[in-house]
Amino acid sequence: MGARMIFGTYRKRDSYLHRIDPRTKLLLTAGVSIPVYLADPAGLALLAAIVSVFAVAARISVANLLRGLRPVAPFLAMIFLAHLAFGNSIPAAAIPVARFVLLILTTILLLHTTSPSELKTALASFMKPFGGPGAEIAFMVGVAMAFIPGLLLDKETIARAQAARGYRPKGLSGFTSIIVPLLRRSFRRADSLSDALESRCYHRDAARYYYNRELTRSDYLLVGGVALILVLSGLSVSPGT
Numbered sequence: 001m002g003a004r005m006i007f008g009t010y011r012k013r014d015s016y017l018h019r020i021d022p023r024t025k026l027l028l029t030a031g032v033s034i035p036v037y038l039a040d041p042a043g044l045a046l047l048a049a050i051v052s053v054f055a056v057a058a059r060i061s062v063a064n065l066l067r068g069l070r071p072v073a074p075f076l077a078m079i080f081l082a083h084l085a086f087g088n089s090i091p092a093a094a095i096p097v098a099r100f101v102l103l104i105l106t107t108i109l110l111l112h113t114t115s116p117s118e119l120k121t122a123l124a125s126f127m128k129p130f131g132g133p134g135a136e137i138a139f140m141v142g143v144a145m146a147f148i149p150g151l152l153l154d155k156e157t158i159a160r161a162q163a164a165r166g167y168r169p170k171g172l173s174g175f176t177s178i179i180v181p182l183l184r185r186s187f188r189r190a191d192s193l194s195d196a197l198e199s200r201c202y203h204r205d206a207a208r209y210y211y212n213r214e215l216t217r218s219d220y221l222l223v224g225g226v227a228l229i230l231v232l233s234g235l236s237v238s239p240g241t
Contacts, residue, residue, distance in 0.1 A: 010115045016218075017058035017113045022122035024219040028226055029110045035230055036099050041091075044098050050229065051105050058113045068108045069101060076100060116145050147189065154185045 012018070017025070032047065039047060055065050069076070076097050083093035111119070120142030127134030158181050167177070 011112055012115075013059055013113075015057060015059040015113070017054060017109070019218070020113075020222060021215055021219045022114045022118040023125055024215065024223060025110055025114055026119065026122045026126070028223065029106050031223075031226065031230075032106055033103055036102050039099075041095065044095070044102065046229070047102055048098075050226065051102060051109065054106075054109050058109060060109070060112060065105060065108060069104060072100075072104060111145075116142060119145065143193065147186070150189060151182065151186060155182055158182060 032050065035043065036047060052062060055062060079100065080093050080097050083096060084090070114122075120138060123141055124135055124138035127138045130137075155178065158178055162177060
C-alpha cells in the first residue's frame with residue numbers, strides 16, 4: 001500500500017484539491033519543490049505546514065500521508081547515517097532527510113489527487129511549446145506513470161508466490177528470482193499496450209489531447225497565495241543548510 005501511494009493510486013474524491021486544475025497542481029508541486037533545497041530549518045517547517053494544509057484540503061490524514069514514506073525509509077536512513085559519518089551533528093544530518101521527505105510528500109499529494117490522464121494532459125500542456133518532441137515526452141511519462149503501480153503490484157505478487165512455495169530469496173540469486181519474472185511481465189504489458197495503441201490507430205502526429213478546461217478563480221488564488229507565502233517567508237533567498 002505504501003509503495004503504491006508514492007507513485008500514485010489516484011483516489012477520486014470530492015475535495016478542494018481534487019477540483020483544482022491539474023496544471024495548477026503540477027505547477028505548485030514544482031514551485032514548492034524548488035524552495036525545499038534553499039530553505040533553512042524555519043523555512044522547512046513552513047513548507048511542512050503548507051504540505052499539511054494541502055493534505056487537509058485533499059482530505060488525506062497525516063498518518064496516511066506518512067505511510068507513503070515506508071518504502072523509502074531505508075534510503076532516508078542511509079542519508080542520515082552518511083551525514084553523521086562525515087561529522088555532522090544530528091540536527092544537521094536531519095536537514096537533508098527533511099528535504100527529501102517534503103519532496104516525497106508533495107509528490108504523494110499530487111498523484112493522490114490527480115488522475116494519470118489528467119497529469120499526462122497537464123504535462124502535455126506545459127510541453128506544447130516544444131512541438132512534437134514535447135508531446136512524445138509527455139506521452140512517455142504518462143505511460144511510465146501507468147506502468148509503475150502495476151510493476152510494484154507484480155513485484156509483491158511474485159515475492160508472495162515465492163514465499164508461499166517456501167523460497168527465501170537471498171543475495172544475487174534472490175534478486176534474479178524477482179527481476180526475471182518481473183521483466184517477463186513488463187514485456188508482456190508493453191506488448192499489450194503496443195497492440196492497444198495499434199488497434200486505436202495511434203500515430204505520433206495524431207491530436208491526442210482534448211482538454212480545454214480554463215483556469216478558474218480558485219486556481220489563481222491558490223497559486224497567488226502560495227507564491228505570496230513563499231516570498232514573504234524569504235525562502236527564495238534563504239541559504240541551504
